[in-house]
Amino acid sequence: MLTKTEENYLKTIYSLELLHSKNVNTTLIAKELKTRASSVTDMLKKLADKDLVNYKKYQGVKLTLNGKNIAVKIIRRHRLWEVFLVNKLHYNWDQVHELAEQLEHIKSDTLTDKLEAFLNYPEFDPHGDPIPNKDGDITHHKNNMLSSVAINNNYVIIGVKDSSSAFLKLLDSVNLKIGSTVKIISKEEFDSSMVIESNQNSFSISHQTSKNLYVKKI
Amino acid sequence: MLTKTEENYLKTIYSLELLHSKNVNTTLIAKELKTRASSVTDMLKKLADKDLVNYKKYQGVKLTLNGKNIAVKIIRRHRLWEVFLVNKLHYNWDQVHELAEQLEHIKSDTLTDKLEAFLNYPEFDPHGDPIPNKDGDITHHKNNMLSSVAINNNYVIIGVKDSSSAFLKLLDSVNLKIGSTVKIISKEEFDSSMVIESNQNSFSISHQTSKNLYVKKI
DNA sequence: ATAAATATTTAGACTTGTCTAAATATTAAA
DNA sequence: TTTAATATTTAGACAAGTCTAAATATTTAT
Ligand SMILES: [Mn+2]
Ligand SMILES: [Mn+2]
Ligand SMILES: [Mn+2]
Ligand SMILES: [Mn+2]
Numbered sequence: 001m002l003t004k005t006e007e008n009y010l011k012t013i014y015s016l017e018l019l020h021s022k023n024v025n026t027t028l029i030a031k032e033l034k035t036r037a038s039s040v041t042d043m044l045k046k047l048a049d050k051d052l053v054n055y056k057k058y059q060g061v062k063l064t065l066n067g068k069n070i071a072v073k074i075i076r077r078h079r080l081w082e083v084f085l086v087n088k089l090h091y092n093w094d095q096v097h098e099l100a101e102q103l104e105h106i107k108s109d110t111l112t113d114k115l116e117a118f119l120n121y122p123e124f125d126p127h128g129d130p131i132p133n134k135d136g137d138i139t140h141h142k143n144n145m146l147s148s149v150a151i152n153n154n155y156v157i158i159g160v161k162d163s164s165s166a167f168l169k170l171l172d173s174v175n176l177k178i179g180s181t182v183k184i185i186s187k188e189e190f191d192s193s194m195v196i197e198s199n200q201n202s203f204s205i206s207h208q209t210s211k212n213l214y215v216k217k218i
Numbered sequence: 219m220l221t222k223t224e225e226n227y228l229k230t231i232y233s234l235e236l237l238h239s240k241n242v243n244t245t246l247i248a249k250e251l252k253t254r255a256s257s258v259t260d261m262l263k264k265l266a267d268k269d270l271v272n273y274k275k276y277q278g279v280k281l282t283l284n285g286k287n288i289a290v291k292i293i294r295r296h297r298l299w300e301v302f303l304v305n306k307l308h309y310n311w312d313q314v315h316e317l318a319e320q321l322e323h324i325k326s327d328t329l330t331d332k333l334e335a336f337l338n339y340p341e342f343d344p345h346g347d348p349i350p351n352k353d354g355d356i357t358h359h360k361n362n363m364l365s366s367v368a369i370n371n372n373y374v375i376i377g378v379k380d381s382s383s384a385f386l387k388l389l390d391s392v393n394l395k396i397g398s399t400v401k402i403i404s405k406e407e408f409d410s411s412m413v414i415e416s417n418q419n420s421f422s423i424s425h426q427t428s429k430n431l432y433v434k435k436i
Numbered sequence: 437a438t439a440a441a442t443a444t445t446t447a448g449a450c451t452t453g454t455c456t457a458a459a460t461a462t463t464a465a466a
Numbered sequence: 467t468t469t470a471a472t473a474t475t476t477a478g479a480c481a482a483g484t485c486t487a488a489a490t491a492t493t494t495a496t
Binding site (some may be wrong): 264 | 453454455456457460461462466
């Protein structure tokens, strides 16, 4: 049985692999987990001993199939708990991540599946992230951000890339949510901000905002 | 913030205090937590430093008000999660204790209260144990066991003292549950077993069984 | 291709919670 | 009330996960 710490390393390595494709390096993991490179090295050796990562000195790491499966399982638990917290306990979407960080480590073969059934097999978490199924299959978002999409067409927001509380509260304040329809009215060359139309009114959003919104053409 | 281990010590000391009234001794705690007396001594010093127990060498411990409040809070979380697992996720009552042992350590000021509301403010957990309210008030069961109660009267089962899976499955097999009505038909002097009537049929139960059932006269 | 900058690993130490073995207290028995 | 049994504490050690400082490797720049 893995410790909470080991699980968190696996999850972090998994998400870094998604971003970078090549081997994940020590420093990145350290930064992500707010720990030191030397601590990461120690842990990578342990994970390698357990056949969860392939590790060669100075070469960074890559998850083994084994390690990847476990990482996906933890992400599945995390996202299902987030759905529970928002849909059933009525938390706001900016308040659930830290709680899910704890809940994802509850060890049970049956709990995740029962929770999933109770929630009616949701496909996405409150931030639009896809929930892996029981077999670990997961379809990731295309990198289709509002920042890089054509003007004057209708799009629907399908996810947020940054799910920090600060960003989510900003979205709340302009009433943008998963499922909202948006149309780009104009772009500003100077700072890449844009005026968009949504919910029958139009307003300006920063580049920082638009590049963190996954959209799909309607 | 307390560690999971510290929380488990507090919870254990609390339940031992309920049984024994005087100071709880090192050996008992060690047995209950399946650890060694020397480990317990170490921890008692730490808990005393944090003003959670009163500890004097060789004299055992007693929870401070502070420690007691925390213990009750953990018990509250444990029992609410058990209700969730049985009522919402449809676990059987013999399968939820170990999971609740994990869930009770999720740290959140709001989660317990939201969960309680979601479950419609249950007063008892699936084993009939009372759930402390938000202020930590709790009314414990009177020690009214089926084993020591008059013959030929009607009682209702309000709780189980032992909530091991083995015992709960035995109760399932004879269809005895919280809320079941029972009447003692006869007692056997030799082994203190008794024949009882419940659900329109009568059968024999051991002393071991009857002394683990809390009942209330109808 | 050598030097400088950056990344990574090693060495040694600390904390938490645990253990065994030995020392000391308390309690029960004779 | 002295001895024997039992309970408790201390001493010293270990594993997990972390840290700082120092040693090595790798990468980048000149
Ligand atoms: Mn999250
Ligand atoms: Mn986590
Ligand atoms: Mn329980
Ligand atoms: Mn516990």
